[in-house]
Amino acid sequence: MKPVLVPLRAEFAKFRRVRSWVIALCAAVTVFVLLSFLSAFESRAPVGAVPVGPGGEAVSDTYMFVHQALAGDGTLTARVTALSGTPELAPWAKAGIILEPDTNQGTAYAAVMVTGDHGIRMQDNYTHDRPGLPGRVGLSSPRWLRLSRAGDIITGYDSTDGTHWTEIASARLAGLPRTVRTGLFVTAPEYFVAGAVAGTPSAATASFDWVSVHGGLPSRPWTGTAIAGSYPVASAPTWKQVSASAFTMTGSGDIAPLVGDIISAQWAGASIVNGTIAALLVVIVLTALFATSQYRRGSVRTALAAGPHRGQFLATRAVVAGSLASAAGFTATALAEVITRHVLAANGSYLFPQSGPGLARVIIGTGLLLGLAAALVVALGAMLRRSAVTVAAGIVLLVLPGILGAQTGNWLMRFTPTAAFAIQATLPRSSLVTSAYTPPNGYFPVSPWAGLAVLAAYTAAALTAATWLLRHRDA
Amino acid sequence: MKHALHAEWTKLRTLAGTVWLLLAAAALTAAVSAAAAAATRCPSGGCADDPAKISLTGIYLGQAIVAVLAVTVVSGEYGTGMIRLTLAATPRRVNILAAKAAVITGLVLVTGAVAVPVSLLAGALILSGHGIGPSRGYPAISFTDGPVLRAAFGSVLYLALIALLSLGAATALREAAAAIGTVLGVLYVLPIVAVFDGDATLTRHLEQIAPMTAGLAIQATTGLNSLPISPWAGLGVLAAWAAGSLVVGGILLRNRDA
Numbered sequence: 001m002k003p004v005l006v007p008l009r010a011e012f013a014k015f016r017r018v019r020s021w022v023i024a025l026c027a028a029v030t031v032f033v034l035l036s037f038l039s040a041f042e043s044r045a046p047v048g049a050v051p052v053g054p055g056g057e058a059v060s061d062t063y064m065f066v067h068q069a070l071a072g073d074g075t076l077t078a079r080v081t082a083l084s085g086t087p088e089l090a091p092w093a094k095a096g097i098i099l100e101p102d103t104n105q106g107t108a109y110a111a112v113m114v115t116g117d118h119g120i121r122m123q124d125n126y127t128h129d130r131p132g133l134p135g136r137v138g139l140s141s142p143r144w145l146r147l148s149r150a151g152d153i154i155t156g157y158d159s160t161d162g163t164h165w166t167e168i169a170s171a172r173l174a175g176l177p178r179t180v181r182t183g184l185f186v187t188a189p190e191y192f193v194a195g196a197v198a199g200t201p202s203a204a205t206a207s208f209d210w211v212s213v214h215g216g217l218p219s220r221p222w223t224g225t226a227i228a229g230s231y232p233v234a235s236a237p238t239w240k241q242v243s244a245s246a247f248t249m250t251g252s253g254d255i256a257p258l259v260g261d262i263i264s265a266q267w268a269g270a271s272i273v274n275g276t277i278a279a280l281l282v283v284i285v286l287t288a289l290f291a292t293s294q295y296r297r298g299s300v301r302t303a304l305a306a307g308p309h310r311g312q313f314l315a316t317r318a319v320v321a322g323s324l325a326s327a328a329g330f331t332a333t334a335l336a337e338v339i340t341r342h343v344l345a346a347n348g349s350y351l352f353p354q355s356g357p358g359l360a361r362v363i364i365g366t367g368l369l370l371g372l373a374a375a376l377v378v379a380l381g382a383m384l385r386r387s388a389v390t391v392a393a394g395i396v397l398l399v400l401p402g403i404l405g406a407q408t409g410n411w412l413m414r415f416t417p418t419a420a421f422a423i424q425a426t427l428p429r430s431s432l433v434t435s436a437y438t439p440p441n442g443y444f445p446v447s448p449w450a451g452l453a454v455l456a457a458y459t460a461a462a463l464t465a466a467t468w469l470l471r472h473r474d475a
Numbered sequence: 476m477k478h479a480l481h482a483e484w485t486k487l488r489t490l491a492g493t494v495w496l497l498l499a500a501a502a503l504t505a506a507v508s509a510a511a512a513a514a515t516r517c518p519s520g521g522c523a524d525d526p527a528k529i530s531l532t533g534i535y536l537g538q539a540i541v542a543v544l545a546v547t548v549v550s551g552e553y554g555t556g557m558i559r560l561t562l563a564a565t566p567r568r569v570n571i572l573a574a575k576a577a578v579i580t581g582l583v584l585v586t587g588a589v590a591v592p593v594s595l596l597a598g599a600l601i602l603s604g605h606g607i608g609p610s611r612g613y614p615a616i617s618f619t620d621g622p623v624l625r626a627a628f629g630s631v632l633y634l635a636l637i638a639l640l641s642l643g644a645a646t647a648l649r650e651a652a653a654a655i656g657t658v659l660g661v662l663y664v665l666p667i668v669a670v671f672d673g674d675a676t677l678t679r680h681l682e683q684i685a686p687m688t689a690g691l692a693i694q695a696t697t698g699l700n701s702l703p704i705s706p707w708a709g710l711g712v713l714a715a716w717a718a719g720s721l722v723v724g725g726i727l728l729r730n731r732d733a
Contacts, residue, residue: 039668042677274668281664285656292652388550388651392543395659396536403666404511404535411514440670 007312011320021286025328028282028370032332033339036275040340040347043271045264047350048230051106053126053257057428058352060189060262061105062229062253064237065098066222067183074215075148076182079162080114082207083137085188086234087200091117091434093188094255095137095206097145099154101177105229109255110154110171111185112145116204120145122156124171126257129432132158132168144210152176162210183222184208186251189434190232190262197436198261201234201252209246222247229253230263259435260352260427260442267442268351269362269426271340272333276366276424277399279332280373284394287321287374291381292390311467314382318375318463326371333366358426365423365452372452372459373398376417379462383469397458405439414445417458422451479565479574486557487548487578496544497582500634501590504537508594512601524607526616527626527696530598534630534691537590538637542658545579545641550651558733568729576642576721583638587631592618595627622696629693629710636710636717637662640686643720647727661716662687679703686716 053059070076076097083095096113110124112132120132120143137143144159155170186206190199224239233252240248260267337359344351376397381390401416413419422444429443437443444451487493511532515524552558565571599616616623637658645654665685669678682688682703692702692709699705704712 035668277664277667278660281656281660285652288656289652386547386651388543388546388655391652391655392539392659395656395663396539399659399663399667400535400539403663403670404507404532 007316008319011316021290024282024286025324028279028286028325028328029332029335031282032275032279032328033335034275035278036271036336036340037343039271039274040268040343043344043349044347045349047263047348049105050230050258050263050350052353053106054108055125055127056353057127058258059106059126060229060231060254060256060258060433061107061227062231062233063094063185063187063227063255064224064239064249064251065103065181065183065185065227066224066239066241066247066249067103067181068213068217068220068222069179070099070149070182070213071179071216073148073150074182074213074217075146077144077146077162077210077212078184078208079142079144079210080137080206080208081139081142083114083116083204084206085116085191085202085204088191088202089116089204090188090191090202091115092254092256092432093202093204094121095184095186095204095208095249095251097147097183098185098255099147099149099180099182101173101180103181103225103227105227108173108176110147110156110173111255112147112156112158112168113185114143114145114206116188120158120168122168122171123255123432124154124173126255127430127432128171130156130169132156132166133160147182149176149180149182149215182213184211184247184249185255186237186249187253187255188234188251189254189256192434192436197438197440199435201232203234203237203250203252205248205250207246207248209243211245211247227253232263254433256432257428257430258352259430259433259437261435262433264350267427267440268340268344268349269424269442270440271344272336272362272366272424273421275332275336276329276369276421277402279329279370280398281395283325283328283370283374284377284398285391287325287377288381288387288390288394290321291317291378292385292387295385310470314378314463314467314470317382318378318459321378322371322375325374326367329367329370330363333363337363352427354426361448362424362426365420365448368452369420369423369455372420372455373417376455376459376462379459379466382466383462402439411445413439415454417455419444419446419451420455422446423448476570476574479570480577482561482564483548483571483574483578487582490547490551492547493544493582496540496547497586500537500540500544500583501586501593503540504533504590505593505597506533507536508533509597509601512598512605515602515607516605525695525697526598526602526607527595527623528694529602529607530595530616531591531626531630531694533590533594534633534694537587538634538662538687539659541583541586541634541638542641542662543655544583545638546645546651546654546658548575548579549642549645550649550654553649553733554651562733569725572642572646572721572725572728576639579638579642580635583635584631587634591627591630595623620696622699625706626694626696629706632710633690633693633713636690636713639717640713640720643717643722643724646724647720661685683709684712686713689713 093116094113098111100109114137119134146157156168157165188204226237231253377394401412401418405412427442648654669681689709690713
């Protein structure tokens with residue numbers, strides 16, 4: 001056996017001999033899975049079917065649509081003179097012109113629109129977005145919008161006067177049928193006051209005039225359809241034809257990628273977070289006992305005499321505690337993922353599509369989180385020596401910032417060891433949707449692996465400091 | 476009882492760690508409070524900030540150190556075997572627990588009485604510098620103001636109740652790591668579970684019965700209507716936790732071999 005493995009085996013043997021520690025490790029797994037299960041079981045937020053966009057992602061598709069059929073190539077033009085909101089105009093409130101193959105949920109589309117705060121945009125298929133003219137729309141600053149179809153290619157234009165047009169962008173809608181629906185739409189998503197954890201549904205009212213369609217038009221009259229999806233709406237949509245080419249419409253909803261906290265307050269991964277924190281507590285107490293027991297009994301002097309290389313002594317203990325906690329973490333997370341997804345689905349909760357690599361990242365990352373936490377507590381134990389102080393320090397470093405973060409903003413979850421919880425983030429984020437991107441809703445202020453790296457840095461720093469202390473202090 | 480009290484005071488006074496832990500509790504409470512105030516910004520105005528509550532954020536950390544001290548008072552004696560001597564000297568075992576409770580409560584009250592006003596003063600100074608002060612319509616942090624006084628007194632009492640809760644838990648569990656893990660678990664983990672729970676009704680119920688969220692309702696000076704539990708009722712919940720923990724600890728101490 002290689003010399004470096006001897007102390008490692010000695011530490012594992014010490015761990016294995018004390019049966020209560022093995023039992024406690026099983027307790028950590030049990031606590032993790034049980035709390036995840038209870039958390040999922042308690043959550044009841046049933047939602048209906050959620051549409052899926054052309055790219056396979058979950059989408060919101062709820063708006064007021066006044067439309068007619070267009071056969072073959074053609075052009076749709078309209079002027080927007082007003083956009084207002086109740087109770088507030090949401091930054092991503094939208095009013096404009098749209099072209100789509102049918103009025104089904106999650107259908108392909110291309111649209112040019114004025115928005116609350118983001119100027120004119122050309123968007124297609126939920127995820128693509130290009131900016132046009134900036135500024136808000138109003139009576140003194142009306143906006144002209146134009147969509148023109150040539151085969152599969154839809155081109156969007158904007159103008160301030162209806163004579164000088166600027167091309168914004170063009171989009172290709174693959175497999176677009178010859179006859180499509182085209183017309184005016186209005187929708188308005190939830191708006192968020194600063195610091196709010198949940199949004200308030202809003203509605204937007206827009207005035208259109210100079211509406212004209214050129215091309216093959218099998219049916220002349222305009223039809224109004226409320227495209228109702230799963231998005232929470234503020235009021236029932238309305239539309240009124242003021243004259244042959246002028247309309248007033250009110251709509252509520254969104255045409256955008258779906259993110260967390262919109263249709264359901266419950267983030268499926270929250271159950272896993274709860275389980276992790278409970279298991280973390282068990283791991284901290286267990287590791288603190290493991291790390292300080294030899295100081296209490298005085299056997300640390302025997303151990304240090306048997307292996308005079310003190311840095312190695314600490315490293316082996318960190319490896320033993322870390323790998324065992326990681327193994328418990330992998331097992332528990334894998335079990336909890338299977339169980340909570342099953343329970344949440346049975347409760348009617350909506351689960352975002354989850355990729356295989358994403359799931360693997362949560363399972364491996366959570367195991368590593370518990371392992372790094374255990375290694376950190378080993379270092380704290382070697383520095384502080386007393387079990388009560390070690391446990392308190394571990395909890396203060398690994399749990400407390402998560403609570404304080406809710407009080408003082410998210411920066412604590414960026415710079416403290418709790419940043420590692422970002423490894424459990426699974427929800428999609430979109431710059432096209434305003435939402436409360438906060439940890440309780442499943443969004444963390446750092447990227448997953450960067451968050452885990454923050455914890456790893458703390459662990460490395462603590463182990464270095466502890467090794468230095470161990471070398472320079474009497475046992 | 477007087478002898479027991481004197482004995483406990485002597486033991487605690489002569490322990491090297493006691494003074495350091497109390498100093499650390501006061502210093503870190505004030506430091507974290509000041510840091511929380513420094514991190515609070517409201518550039519556009521109209522934020523739902525409670526200046527007194529922000530200025531007392533340090534209690535979140537201070538309570539952990541108070542809990543360590545209270546746990547050590549009991550678990551330290553079990554660790555060294557001193558407890559057998561203590562029990563032999565005072566055969567009425569409940570008196571020992573009462574004496575420990577009295578001594579630790581006194582020390583924590585003094586510590587809190589230093590840390591809380593310092594935190595509030597620092598917070599008032601820093602927050603008004605950030606525009607979160609009376610000039611923008613926020614309530615002033617003034618010691619003549621009823622709600623602020625209640626928050627200040629309540630926070631000191633809160634720390635004392637945390638000490639009693641920890642004392643009872645340590646008497647029941649004996650082992651220091653298990654006791655501090657249990658106390659901090661109940662204090663910190665219940666609120667996180669409440670936050671990460673999607674069900675609003677359940678979250679509210681958890682916040683009403685969890686000792687930390689209920690007890691810290693005493694710090695609120697604004698938005699009293701949206702609290703999960705009213706300030707004094709909240710402190711009452713924590714007091715019930717502390718009393719329950721002391722009763723369990725007392726019964727176990729009386730009926731169990733040391």
